[in-house]
Amino acid sequence: MPHPWIPNSYIKDLMLRELGVSSVLELFSDIPQELLLKRELNVGYGSPLPEYRLRRLFNDILSRNKFRYAIPPFLGGGMCLHYVPATVKHLASRSEFYTAYTPYQPEIAQGLTQALFEYQSLMAELYGVDVVNASMYNGSTAMAEAIRLAVRVTGRKAVVLPRNMHPEILEVARTWSEPVGISLIKVGYDKESGSVDVVELEKAVREWKPAAVVIQTPNFFGVIEERIDEIASLAKESGSLVVVYEDPIFLGVLEAPGKLGADIVVGDTSSIGSGLNFGGPTAGILGIRDPEGKLLKQLPGRLIGYTRTVDGSEGGFIMVLQTREQHIRRERATSNITTNSALEAVKAAIYVSLLGPHGLKKLGEALAGRTEYLVRALRKAGLELAFEKGVYLREVTVRYARIAELRTFLKSQGIYIGPLLGRFFKELDDCCLMCTTELHTKEDIDLLVRLIEEFLRGA
């Protein structure tokens, strides 16, 4: 049956005549007879759908999503609802960008390559490193790649990671590492501050002489790792590389990890233009500080570089150092990555350009201010913080015996907090994360806290 998305389906007979065959089946005659599917695929809804039916069907399905945010959600866990400016959405929907392929023909893709070069430059600046690649899939796979990068560069086989980093990133790291003999050594956190237990970490570093020491700041609990530079130096003493995972949204107020000793930086663009998308897509940020030039040739992923025209008259951008990549180096490539997250990287470049240095600083302050306001209000309401000595930023960990009930009660009012930490940490089964972003007004936070007080009173 012809379909408008398949224009030549209306002139199939004409095309077949041009090919000199009478039936389309002839074109498939090299498929063994017993493999030819003798029935229709059981997909879709019985027959092709006109656009208006598709739209209605889709709306019906989505109406079965029950979540309704009465006010912006306080849901955290590494991803929080941040604002995506209309400008970012609008520019990223230019179909010259989104219907393009990887810029294998750079002369016809200078806009795209320039935008990606700008992304690399902006992220390198923000993270205080020399080079950031043109994107990984997301923060979790960027971390898995960072670990493998450190292992290749150092020739060592163990990596030290903290238990207070995102548990799903840890799981991904395990899937990507352990089958090839990389040992992931986990170190605990301080029960009072929620930050990495530096004594335990130091011990692990001495014992294992790891390829890398990984730190996430603010960590999964929302606590800023205040001893990050100290950890970096003790890792370096053992010849280990320092990997820091940090959400870019904090870098308007927190010092660039590259300036605090990180050799490899990792992040995710969810907060700077990609949005939540039920967890993906976003882009993974992966960068290196590489004064001796030891990491670059082991870096996975595409890199856009500057070059000149063959006649030397103009400058332009191309993909460089492709000999690291799978389509050239095959089994000796630094990674198998092919499709990446270029459009999300372009969005991040647009987002960061739009905010500029002042916007980024003010946004960081907006998060800090709301976190402080929330923490005070929660304490006043009588809700305990799980790590009283930690300095929280954007996310906070609260502790309360009937936390699941409280969460359900708030949800009934259209206010979402979470995730409950029991699903990741047995010892924290009375704890829950809350996240506050620039979207929250004082009234929003006041309402949240008023309802919590109400619940505590009734409890």
Add this chain to the structure above:
Amino acid sequence: MRFRQARWDEPLVFEVSTFTREGAKIDEDFSEYASELLGRLPRRLLRASLQDMPSISEVEVVRHYTRLSQMSYGVDLGPVPLGSCTMKYNPKICEELAADSRITEAHPYLDEEDVQGILEIIYTLQKWLAEIVGMDVCSIQTPAGASGELAGALMIRKYHLDRGDAGRDEMIVPDSAHGSNPASAAMAGFRVVRVPTDRRGNTDIEALRAVLSSRTAGIMLTNPNTLGLFEEYILDIAREVHRVGGLLYYDGANLNGIIGYARPGDMGFDVAHLNLHKTFAAPHGGGGPGAGAICAKGSLVDYLPVPIVDFDGRKYYFRYDLPRSIGRISWFYGNIVPAVKAFLYIAALGPNIKEVAEVATINTNYMLKKLEALPGVDLVYGHGRWRKHEFVVSFERLQRETGIGAEDVAKALLDRGFHAPTILFPLIVPEAHMIELTESETKENIDRLARAYEEIVREAYSSAERVRGAPVNTSVGRLDTVYGNLPKNITLTYKQLRSREALPSFRS
């Protein structure tokens, strides 16, 4: 048709403006609280400087990136016949619906009961994909095709290990395979064993037999292969590989050529990945994000990455309890937005999706017939065989006779308003053009593309210098890939560029 690409002398975003402005307003309602919190941190942890970030007004950001978009080229501007990339039209209804805030603002840690709509879409898509490839279960947790390959290779590894079969350290990959196959196999810890292609364009079955052993973990195959040819002896391959205890991995990059006609599961494949951004019309985004799926049959299902979405007759839920799962291959649930587009695409076409394979195959062979007839152009493998979704021709003879090779021809195509096909790949074909015309291309455009090729080839024989001078109609002339890759010239950021280029404007 004349083609002139926009040629803005657009500076890098860092040079758009030097005056201090902000492009987006942020409120300062909580500033006194911010000072309190940040004041508690040691100074060394506070951002010292952001002065090298650009500051630009909103309107200038919009102009800058709009101009850059005008110097880019995608399917919405014309044919992009990149082989093995399946650059089909991305229906606008899919774009619009997938941008719904009930998806884009859905937090991944919402309760299952609150996102039943999204879970229904994922579950239904998993089911449709399993039906399309003839497998039992699919997971869409893989954010891209290569991620599916890694998942598949890890599944195969674990399958053998769990059976106490620790000696299987070899993954077989044909020499015509996409580079990601051997790269994925190596990432999963396998030694890659290469097998050649025979003259008919099939995997050389004698050579395959010779390398099969008790060390064989499996074989990674693309079918139709990168030559656009269906592996005629796939059933023999499956039998032989299974006989020695190996498994078959299906690379779904080329599914477009057989969708609805034949299914990898029926051919004997145990694990398969799909590229939702190829076969199922989610856009490529200038390189990504795409979305992948990883599917398995029989006992391999237990090894799929988690979570997958299941249905208990009443509600949809995440399943984490696959007994032998390799674990998470990525965080959360995959690239949901492109997956939703794939769902919409399949929903719109229904069982009619078979038409995709038919017309893609017709278009490809129609184009091949026109190209084969040109002087200097040769078909290297599988003479007289019908191609499926793509074909590969060699310009080796043209190069010998005129000095004009595959890359020159590609650049000359750009000048005529077409994107070039994949060139110099697969490596087994010298001076290759790998051409894929998807079902969404019109006859008129295919005729135009064929005429462009004809014109270029004739020009190669009459005035080769002109072809070598291409492109001239693009935003920039031919770029020097050697210069940009010289170690002393490697320039990956604006800062490096500033320190190396003394010129006032980098474009001139």
